[in-house]
Amino acid sequence: MLKSRKSPRVRIVKRMPPEQRKQQIMDCARKLFAAGGYYQTQISDIQKASNVARGTVYQYFKSKDDLFTEILEDLFIKWKEALADTPDPESEEYKSGLKFFTYKIKRSFEFFADNPDYCSILLKIGLGLGENFDTLISRFDHQIVELAKKYLTVGIKLGRVHPDTDVELAANMIGGAFTRMAYFYGVTKKDKDSINIDLLSETFVKTLSYGFFIEKDVK
Amino acid sequence: MLKSRKSPRVRIVKRMPPEQRKQQIMDCARKLFAAGGYYQTQISDIQKASNVARGTVYQYFKSKDDLFTEILEDLFIKWKEALADTPDPESEEYKSGLKFFTYKIKRSFEFFADNPDYCSILLKIGLGLGENFDTLISRFDHQIVELAKKYLTVGIKLGRVHPDTDVELAANMIGGAFTRMAYFYGVTKKDKDSINIDLLSETFVKTLSYGFFIEKDVK
Amino acid sequence: MLKSRKSPRVRIVKRMPPEQRKQQIMDCARKLFAAGGYYQTQISDIQKASNVARGTVYQYFKSKDDLFTEILEDLFIKWKEALADTPDPESEEYKSGLKFFTYKIKRSFEFFADNPDYCSILLKIGLGLGENFDTLISRFDHQIVELAKKYLTVGIKLGRVHPDTDVELAANMIGGAFTRMAYFYGVTKKDKDSINIDLLSETFVKTLSYGFFIEKDVK
Amino acid sequence: MLKSRKSPRVRIVKRMPPEQRKQQIMDCARKLFAAGGYYQTQISDIQKASNVARGTVYQYFKSKDDLFTEILEDLFIKWKEALADTPDPESEEYKSGLKFFTYKIKRSFEFFADNPDYCSILLKIGLGLGENFDTLISRFDHQIVELAKKYLTVGIKLGRVHPDTDVELAANMIGGAFTRMAYFYGVTKKDKDSINIDLLSETFVKTLSYGFFIEKDVK
DNA sequence: CATGAATGAGCCTTCATTCAT
DNA sequence: TATGAATGAAGGCTCATTCAT
Incomplete structure (x- = not known):
C-alpha cells in the first residue's frame, strides 16, 4: 500500500x-x-x-500571514528611520518649532512618495484586516499623531498655540489630513514629478497653523 | 444502522x-x-x-458581492440625504459661509455618529477591496471634498480665503481631517455621550479656517 | 479585482x-x-x-482527525455494550468464575469477529498514531485487562488461583493473548466459518487457567 | 536592497x-x-x-521508505542473533524443554529491554503501515510463534503437553502474551531496574505451562 | 417562499526529493 | 562527499453557491 x-x-x-x-x-x-x-x-x-x-x-x-506581517515590520522599521531623521542641531530648522515640524512632515511625505506600496498598504489595504494586523498597522499612525501632539504642546508652551486647544483632537485632525495628503500624492497621483514636496509640506504645515482665512477672527 | x-x-x-x-x-x-x-x-x-x-x-x-454592494448603495443614499439637509434659507447659518459649512460638517458628523457601522465600512472595511467597490466607496468621500472645495471657492470669491490657495489640495486636507474625526468619534470612542458634536464641528471648522496659532505671521 | x-x-x-x-x-x-x-x-x-x-x-x-475520533468513539460504545452483556444471573455461567469469564471472553471474540474493521483499527491501525489517539485506543485494551484482573482476583479469593500471582502481569499476559487471538481470527483468517468461537473461548480460558501441561509440577 | x-x-x-x-x-x-x-x-x-x-x-x-526498511532489516538481524543464542549443550537449560524455552524467552525479553526502540517499532509503529512493511514486521513475530510451536510439539512428543492441543492456536496465544509483556516491560515501564527479567521469564513460561489455577481440573 | 444538504473550485500548506554548488 | 535552496505533487480544508424538497 x-x-x-x-x-x-x-x-x-x-x-x-x-x-x-x-x-x-x-x-x-x-x-x-x-x-x-x-x-x-x-x-x-x-x-x-x-x-x-x-x-x-x-x-x-511560515504562512501568508507571516509574510504580510514581515512586510509590515519591515515597513515600520523604515518608517521609523525616516521619522528619526532630524535636522542639523545648528540649523534654523532645528530651532523653530514650525520649521522643525515642517521638516519632519516633509520627510514623511518623501517616505511615502518613495514607497507608494507601503503607503497603499498602510492607508488602504491594511485597514480592514482585523485584529491580527490592527496593532501593526496603527503603530505607524500613532507616530504621526504623536509628532503632531508634540508640535502643538510645544506651541502652547511657547504661547503661540491657543492654550485651550484640545491637543488630542487637533493632533488627530493633523494626522488625518497628513494621511490623506500622503495617499493622494503617494498613490493616487500619476505624474509625481509635478509635485513639489517642499512646497507641499510647507503649505500643509502653514495651512494648519494659520488656517485658510486671511484675517484672524475671534476664535 | x-x-x-x-x-x-x-x-x-x-x-x-x-x-x-x-x-x-x-x-x-x-x-x-x-x-x-x-x-x-x-x-x-x-x-x-x-x-x-x-x-x-x-x-x-444574488451573491455576497451583491449584498455588500446593496449595503453600500443604501448607505450612500442615506449619506446623501444627510448632506442634502440644508439650513433654513432665512437663518444665519444659510448666509454665512463659515456657519453654512459648519452646519454641513455637523450633519456629517452626526450621520457617522448615528451610523457607526457605515462609518467603519466606509473608512476601514471598504478600502482594500479592489476596484469593484472602490468607486462605490469613494463616492462618499468625493462629496466631502466637493463640499470643502465649494466652501473654499466661495471664501476666495469673498476675499476671505487666500486667493492663491490650492483648492484641490486644501479640500483633500479637510476631507482627510474630517474622515479621521468621524472615525475617531464614530467608531473608536466608547463613551459617545461625552462628545458634543456641536462643539466638535465648530472647533473643526474654526481650526481649519484660522489655524492653531494665535497671532498672524507672514504667510 | x-x-x-x-x-x-x-x-x-x-x-x-x-x-x-x-x-x-x-x-x-x-x-x-x-x-x-x-x-x-x-x-x-x-x-x-x-x-x-x-x-x-x-x-x-470537522476534520480527518475528528472523523477518525468519532469512529473510535463509536467503536468504544459498541465494545462496551458487547462487554456489558452478562449471563443470566440464574444460570451456571453466572455462578462459576471460570464460566463467567469464558462467557465474557466469548462475547469479546464475537464482537471482533463481527466487526473485523474495528479489530483492525484497534489492534493495528490505531497503534502508531501518537498521543492524540493513544488514549482512545488504549481504553479498549484496558477493559480486557481489567476483566482479567477481576477474574484472577476472585480466583485468589476463592483459593483457586495462586495467591502470590502477580495480577498485573498475569492480566497483561491474558490481554496480550486475547488480542492476538482476536486479531488472528477476526482479521487474518479468511474462512471464518471454520472457527468455532465457543470452542475458541473455552480453550482460551482453560489453557490459561490450567496451562498446557498435563501433570502438575512443583510451581 | x-x-x-x-x-x-x-x-x-x-x-x-x-x-x-x-x-x-x-x-x-x-x-x-x-x-x-x-x-x-x-x-x-x-x-x-x-x-x-x-x-x-x-x-x-534512497528514500524515507528505504531508510525505514533498512532499520527494519537491521533490527531483524539483531533479533535473530539474540534468538540464535542457545544454552551450553552440556547445561541443564539445554536438556529440559521447559528450561530451554525459558532460556529463549529470557533472551527475547532481554533483547527488547535493551532495545526499546525496536520494541516500539515492531509492536506499535510498524503495524499500520501497509503491505510494504507488513512482511518485514511480521517476520519477527513469526519467530516467536515458531519457537512456541516447537516447544509445544516437543512437549506433546514427550507426553507432557496435551496431545490434542491446537498447536497453531496455542502458539499464537503464547506469541500474543509474549509480545504484550515485551512491550509492557520494554516500553511502558519507566523504572526498568525494578524488573527482574529472570523472574519474568520464568513466571511467563510457568504460567503458560501450568496455568493460573492451583489444582488441575479435568481439561 | 424557505430550507439546508450537497457541491466543488480553489486556497493554503506540507514535505519527500532533487541537484547545482 | 556534503550542503541546503529549490521544487511541486498532493493533501487538508473552506466557503460561496445551488437546488431538490
Whole structure:
C-alpha cells in the first residue's frame, strides 16, 4: 500500500543567497498586496511573480500571514528611520518649532512618495484586516499623531498655540489630513514629478497653523 | 444502522414581508461586515445572525458581492440625504459661509455618529477591496471634498480665503481631517455621550479656517 | 479585482437524512482506515467511496482527525455494550468464575469477529498514531485487562488461583493473548466459518487457567 | 536592497567514515520513528537530529521508505542473533524443554529491554503501515510463534503437553502474551531496574505451562 | 417562499526529493 | 562527499453557491 511519494520533477531555475531570495519574495509580495489587497492576493500569485516554486515561499515565510506581517515590520522599521531623521542641531530648522515640524512632515511625505506600496498598504489595504494586523498597522499612525501632539504642546508652551486647544483632537485632525495628503500624492497621483514636496509640506504645515482665512477672527 | 426515515422537514413559521426580511438580513450583514471586514465575514455568519436558512440569503441577494454592494448603495443614499439637509434659507447659518459649512460638517458628523457601522465600512472595511467597490466607496468621500472645495471657492470669491490657495489640495486636507474625526468619534470612542458634536464641528471648522496659532505671521 | 467566486457547477446526486449520511460516511471511512491505515487513507478516498462531494465530508466532520475520533468513539460504545452483556444471573455461567469469564471472553471474540474493521483499527491501525489517539485506543485494551484482573482476583479469593500471582502481569499476559487471538481470527483468517468461537473461548480460558501441561509440577 | 554577494559556502568540517555516518543517521531515525511513528517523523527531523544537511540523508538512503526498511532489516538481524543464542549443550537449560524455552524467552525479553526502540517499532509503529512493511514486521513475530510451536510439539512428543492441543492456536496465544509483556516491560515501564527479567521469564513460561489455577481440573 | 444538504473550485500548506554548488 | 535552496505533487480544508424538497 504505502504510496511512496512521487518524486517531483525538479527544475531549479537559479540559486540565490537566502537573504536575497527572501527580499525578492517580499518585494513581489508587497507590490501585489499593495495593488490587490491581502485576500485577493494569493500565494500562487506571489510565487509566480517571484518566479519561484510554491514551496519556496514557504521556505522563507511560515504562512501568508507571516509574510504580510514581515512586510509590515519591515515597513515600520523604515518608517521609523525616516521619522528619526532630524535636522542639523545648528540649523534654523532645528530651532523653530514650525520649521522643525515642517521638516519632519516633509520627510514623511518623501517616505511615502518613495514607497507608494507601503503607503497603499498602510492607508488602504491594511485597514480592514482585523485584529491580527490592527496593532501593526496603527503603530505607524500613532507616530504621526504623536509628532503632531508634540508640535502643538510645544506651541502652547511657547504661547503661540491657543492654550485651550484640545491637543488630542487637533493632533488627530493633523494626522488625518497628513494621511490623506500622503495617499493622494503617494498613490493616487500619476505624474509625481509635478509635485513639489517642499512646497507641499510647507503649505500643509502653514495651512494648519494659520488656517485658510486671511484675517484672524475671534476664535 | 440507521433506518431511512423520511427527514422531517422543519417548517419555520416566521413568515415576513419580503422587504422586511431583506432589510433584516442587510442590517445583520452590515453589522458583521463593519465589525469583521468583508472577507472575514461569511455568508453563514450572516445567515446565522439573521436567523434564516442558508439559502434564504440568496433569495434576496444574488451573491455576497451583491449584498455588500446593496449595503453600500443604501448607505450612500442615506449619506446623501444627510448632506442634502440644508439650513433654513432665512437663518444665519444659510448666509454665512463659515456657519453654512459648519452646519454641513455637523450633519456629517452626526450621520457617522448615528451610523457607526457605515462609518467603519466606509473608512476601514471598504478600502482594500479592489476596484469593484472602490468607486462605490469613494463616492462618499468625493462629496466631502466637493463640499470643502465649494466652501473654499466661495471664501476666495469673498476675499476671505487666500486667493492663491490650492483648492484641490486644501479640500483633500479637510476631507482627510474630517474622515479621521468621524472615525475617531464614530467608531473608536466608547463613551459617545461625552462628545458634543456641536462643539466638535465648530472647533473643526474654526481650526481649519484660522489655524492653531494665535497671532498672524507672514504667510 | 475581487475575483467573485466561480459558481460551482452543482450536480447533487441524492438527498439523505443527515444522520444516515453521516453514518454512511463513517462506514466507508472505517473500512478504508481499517484496510489502509490512517495516513494512507485520504479524505478524497473516503469521499469517493461514499459517493459524495469532498465538502460533504466536512459538513459532518470537522476534520480527518475528528472523523477518525468519532469512529473510535463509536467503536468504544459498541465494545462496551458487547462487554456489558452478562449471563443470566440464574444460570451456571453466572455462578462459576471460570464460566463467567469464558462467557465474557466469548462475547469479546464475537464482537471482533463481527466487526473485523474495528479489530483492525484497534489492534493495528490505531497503534502508531501518537498521543492524540493513544488514549482512545488504549481504553479498549484496558477493559480486557481489567476483566482479567477481576477474574484472577476472585480466583485468589476463592483459593483457586495462586495467591502470590502477580495480577498485573498475569492480566497483561491474558490481554496480550486475547488480542492476538482476536486479531488472528477476526482479521487474518479468511474462512471464518471454520472457527468455532465457543470452542475458541473455552480453550482460551482453560489453557490459561490450567496451562498446557498435563501433570502438575512443583510451581 | 541586498547586494548579491557570493553566498559563503559553509563548509562543515566533520567528515566521517561513510559507514559510521550511515549508522549515526539510522540511530537517530530509529529513535524518532520509535517515538513518533513513521508518518509523524519527517526527514527533516531526522536530519536535524543527526546534525547533517538535508541532502546528506539521501546520500545514504534512497528514500524515507528505504531508510525505514533498512532499520527494519537491521533490527531483524539483531533479533535473530539474540534468538540464535542457545544454552551450553552440556547445561541443564539445554536438556529440559521447559528450561530451554525459558532460556529463549529470557533472551527475547532481554533483547527488547535493551532495545526499546525496536520494541516500539515492531509492536506499535510498524503495524499500520501497509503491505510494504507488513512482511518485514511480521517476520519477527513469526519467530516467536515458531519457537512456541516447537516447544509445544516437543512437549506433546514427550507426553507432557496435551496431545490434542491446537498447536497453531496455542502458539499464537503464547506469541500474543509474549509480545504484550515485551512491550509492557520494554516500553511502558519507566523504572526498568525494578524488573527482574529472570523472574519474568520464568513466571511467563510457568504460567503458560501450568496455568493460573492451583489444582488441575479435568481439561 | 424557505430550507439546508450537497457541491466543488480553489486556497493554503506540507514535505519527500532533487541537484547545482 | 556534503550542503541546503529549490521544487511541486498532493493533501487538508473552506466557503460561496445551488437546488431538490
